[in-house]
Amino acid sequence: MRRASLLALVCAAALVLSGCGAGHASSDSEKSWAADISATSAQASSDLERKVLSDGRITDAEYSELQAAILRCLDGLGLKASFDAEGTLTYATSRSTPIDRDAVQACNAGNGIRTITLRDAMRRNPSHLDEGKIMVDCLQRVHLVESSYTAEMYDSGVDMARISASPLFDECDADPLHFEKK
DSSP states (O other): OOEEEETSSSSSSSOOOOOSSSSBBHHHHHHHHHHHHHHHHOOOHHHHHHHHTTTTBBBBHHHHHHHHHHHHHHHHHTEEEEEEHHHEEEEESSSSSSHHHHHHHHHHHHHHHHHHHHHHHHHHHTTTTHHHHHHHHHHHHHHSSSOOOOHHHHHHHHTHHHTTTSHHHHHHOOOTTTOOOO
């Protein structure tokens, strides 16, 4: 099964989709993400996406509606697709013809992938804290980097090949505010 990345469509940093939340993002989260919501709304490519973003928040029902629209579109391409528990989109084809990546990208972009990714970013980092700082804090908690490693070093990619090769990096990337090494 091929995995389609939903990462970096809204944010420059890698974002991993997170699990379920309550009815919608909190109002504090909505306030700290207001500029991103506005920018995503300006780039919206469908009526559904514009409707979802019109009130400045993304409810669970709206999030599910966007996911369903993407799945319907991919199904129309002959792809069996689903979102896993973490929200990662996976798809496969049983046909012998190769997957048309441009068509897959069009399904995603035309059905709200930017809004889905934004909502996931809001859940992952509700207060819209500095990405480099929260990642370095997590990487230090799990002893993947030394205490002298800084957010500036992270943002510049210092030692990134080694760091990103660790499964601990993936765990921090998925939930930098809460992940603790067991």
